Amino acid sequence: MALLDVKNLSIRFAGRSAAEDVHAVRGLSFAVEAGQCVAIVGESGSGKSATARALVGLAGPNALVEADHLLLGATNLLAFGPRDWRAVRGRQIGFVLQDALVSLDPLRTIGAEVGETLREHRLVPRTGIKPRVLELLASVGIPDPAQRHDQYAHQLSGGLRQRALIASAISGEPGIIIADEPTTALDVIVQAQILRLLSELKADGRGLILISHDLAVVSRLADHIIVLRHGEVVEDGTPEAVFQRPQADYTKALLAAIPSGRTRGQSLSGDAPRSAAASAAKAAQPVLVASGLNKQFGQRHVVNDVSFTINKGETVGLVGASGSGKTTLARIVLGLERPQSGTITLNGAPWSALPEHRRRPLRPRVQLVAQDPLGSFDPRHRVIDIVGEALEIIDFPAAGRRAEILRLLASVGLDAVHLLRRPRELSGGQRQRVAIARALATRPSVLICDEPVSALDVSTQAQVLDLLAGLKRDLELTMLFVSHDLGVIQHVSDRVLVMNDGRIVEEGLPDIVLEQPRHPYTKALVEALPRLPVG
Amino acid sequence: MTSLSRRSLLQGVGVLLASTALPAFSFAQALPTGGRLVVAADSEPRNLNPAIVASNGVFFVASKVIEPLAEADFEAEGGLVPRLAIAWEGSDDGLSATFKLRQGVTWHDGQPFTAADVAFSALEVWKPLQNLGRIVFANLESVDTPDDYTAVFNFSKPTPFQLLRNALPVVTSVLPRHLYEGTNIAENPANTQLVGTGPFRFAEYKPGEYYRLARNETYWGEGLPHLDEIIYRVLPDRAAAAGALEAEEIQLAAFSAVPLADLARIAQVPGIEVISRGYEGLTYQLVVEINHRRQELSNLEVRRAIAHAIDKQYVVDTIFLGYATAATGIVPHNAPEFYNPEVPQYEFDIAKANALLDAAGYPRGDNGIRFSLKLLPAPYFNETRQFGDYLRQALAEIGIDAQLVNNDSAAHQKAVYTDHDFDLAVAPPVFRGDPAISTTILIRSGTPAGVSFSNQGGYESAELDSLIDRAAETVDTEERTQLYNELQVRAGEQLPLINVAEWGFITVARDTVLNVGNNPRWAVSNWADTAVQQ
């Protein structure tokens, strides 16, 4: 018998009237066997998280959960009341949430959080809780469990937090673990470790339901993959079937949209084919030259003797784990942080050494596209204000401003209907397009892209990457592209810098650096990268 | 020095003894003795010494401890009963005044009271330090003490005995010489820890909470006082005073501590009485002060028009809820010795006021406004502020646009009396028994800027000034009274200021408190005969 058997599940969120009801999921069926992993993959709004929550009775007060049957072993979950659910949660179904920092109570120690299920369900005697928690922490690979036991979430790294969450989820020895995007916020290397931990759980005979937006992530773990789109199942099968012989166009597009070295020079979204224009063909013309940059925060050497050059029309990828110093480096290049030693020149003139009052008039030459445009826009400004402000800075004649804004929006694939929208009224992809339009408004010499697609769904990411590629070709954009995603870096970069512990440990052409890494860190990074089992 | 005859002095004594002391004595026998009286106080004066600060707030507490030479009375001849003086007489030339003092009086610290105390108080305190004494005793040169119980005041210029007599209750609080002599009088600790000869001794002061006065066992008045204790409980909020009275936490609230608007209701509460008697000697006048520097207001017809625009009866009925009298002139009805009803009246007549203004050359503009004025109502009383609102409306009726400026006390004082930054102001001066220490300062020109409650409106009339100056030196009572009569008529004609109403305060008390309001300055008298029914 399956641990969990779902037949024709439908989740509806009640609106004010039946017409306003939102169907989050319909017609979803699957079964989880012991020692098996079912992966539910989809982009935001696909209904994958609603499914995960419905399985533990947490879909919310407005949710209507219906199914032909929803069986946990032999128990009918559809007939459950709150008390029944409480008995199931933690003991029979463990739940691992996405973001470990916000999924652990910041005011309680790791030990208290992990031991909570034990205490609540009285699974072990009071005095036995601590030893059991230490055991659990050790079992999920947390080093020095006795010390971690008394620490708080903020004192742990992302990977350790995620491990602690998993420890908490398995503390009640549930047969089923639901993991909702368990690795999204993590670096590749840590992600690989967590995936290994999850596969160990699977090997222990637990049933695993893995929720993710990333096909590559689930590819190693899943025995069965379900691709959801707008609540509908579009693909359902074994990994081989899904990856080798995808049936739905959506799945094909999704697979094609994943950036990697192979996709360089190609369109990811499939709507704007482009030729691999030879940017390298031109003579190297340095735009931004950094030499011997150093930055220390207290004892920590965040940027350690970093030198690099970006030539005109070139995209330089900067890759590294979180804490590697790449964000600080980006801030130094932007002129937001002053290096303790070393210099940056821009078009041959001093940049980092300038006092602020002399740098300010030059700031339009270096522009930023950040990860979260929502955070970098004034929520009360409309698109016309956001882009117009950038034009104002370069004293663009007021008379032509509106036309210029429209031209910029057109260049990023937006049009006049978006002019009066506010950030919240735009989709994530549209927001990032506005951010690019704003950055381009000042005709910058260098564009710094700091994780510009990390927060986006795969297909939206593909569109934005295609847009940047097109702009690069048409405008000869010079870019520093910062990302933790090797695939993205490999896709966009003409040259790659690998950063670790504040140093540039490896530099070169992406194919050479990432296909034949020499430095151990780069090797680890490349090995950890989940890859699609595609030929 | 004096032409005082011994006979007339003794006559005075005899009359006074016969008329007042004896009835008070017999009355005392019928009243209950002992007990504590708790009354509301709304302020805590910085300096509690009545010989230095002659104000009602100080007297309210200090008059029970420190006594004047004589006190006001409803029935006694001349309106005065003896306190530390038992007889008084002025010389015909006004250059001296003789006081016979009470014997056998001791200070609260046991020292005997003598004429030396009076001489010291007059020369060292009343004349140089006291806000009113400085006027009354301006010409005091020396005080002779032929014996321990006689004090003869010698003046360099004639000083009307009428003024002296009228001022006795206010300006002659006697201080113990032995505690003050040779010290910095203004900063003497006895200014807050009072030592006097009165029926109560100063027992305790808890700042922000209460003053406690205790019975003086060695008081000279036989069988007096009746009360064991008086407690002044500090209640700055008026609503709190009414509440405390109703809850029987206090037994008496004087000086209209209970707002007029509450009186109708509180009068219905069983056991509570509303008493308006006992303030006849403390009449407040509601006055419109005028800045004559302002061109429009220097025009007599304009001032007359304003006087016609004010409905005095409405003010009395609506603002004072009837607890006031419409004024007829600069001297109030409550001063029968001086009051002259035969003065020009400005009946309420809007049409006439408008006609006067038209004729004066101030026609209404397109917006119906003739000119604008700055109106500063004094903030001391609810009624002065309310009258400010009323006056603004009344002036609007005759096309004068008045801008109200509401200040707090200090700011009002500076704006009106120092900076002259006003066109009209509402003031509540007190009539203190004689025009020379109440009224004339509001009319006489030449007062330097900064002197509060004086003529700071720039009004100058040689005629009125000369009347005031002559009266100040006229010794003959009848002649002096006549001069003031004329001053009232002239002021009525010229309107240096406009008198609107006269009012006394209201006392609200439990009916267990006896002898409330039985003299014209009751709240600031010594309360020796006040008693509480147990």
Next chain:
Amino acid sequence: MNRALRLIGRRAISSIPVLLIVVIGTFFLLELASGDAVDAYLVSIGGGDAALIEHLRQSYGLDQSALTRLWIYVSSLARLDLGWSVAFNRPIAGLILERLPNTLYLMGSATALAFVFGTALGILAGARPGSLGDRLLSIGSLALYAVPSFWLGLVLSVVFAVQLRWLPTSGIETIASGKQGLERALDIIRHLVLPVSALAMIYLALFLRLMRAGMAEIWRLDFVRAARAKGLTRARIVLRHVARNALLPVITMLGLQAASMLGGSVVIESVFAIPGFGRLAQEAVSARDAPLLMGIIVVSAVLVIVVNMLIDLVYAVLDPRVGASEAAS
């Protein structure tokens, strides 16, 4: 503990310029107000002649320039001498020491009451956002919050003191009662019931609303979902996770409110005739007694700073994240 001490030390040093700014600001604000201490005194005594006024200005030191007076004040303050009150003709330090306890009783009990009941009711309301109980409490607290404190004070006084006579109408203790020790303490408590209630109710409403709003926010956070996924009961989630996290901003607000409560007590002290700090400040302003007012403000500022230091300490105990960044560097 080391972390806490460092926090205090830093706060203490940074508060000195704050105090100086407060003092100078107050001085010039009062200087801007029309009329001076002599004007105010003249009104209270019913006027005086020019010579008296001259004499008073001299003896009050008001014949000197504003800057000279400010310098004299600040330099004496630097020697911890609060100076002399012209309005009360007494040393300011004594005046303040006399009044401060009453206000501290009033504010302390009102704050404690408001905080305890406010957060408790806030937890009740926030335990089930949108429930009937929540809605009733929210409406009730809004109504309470909208009521001016003096009006509430008067109503309480009329009902409980004048009509029912359960409690005294005003004052801090029974006048001249001669009570001592425990008896006196009980007497003071009896007198404080009404003013403390009046003052507390409004802040209670504030804390209630803040707690409720904070909880509503916490409910949406992932760790609450995680707690539910562990199978915790609602009560356990509310107390262990939601309320505890929502309490932190309320505690910050508690510190901020210390200052505004000083202001609120002015009104209550006047209505209930409690000789406290607020009333003293009011008297200082109306008497234009600049040194007294500055003394009051300096002491109040110190009080607020101390309260906020305590709040910071409490916060550091409750929130393990506080000071973590320093520890790292």
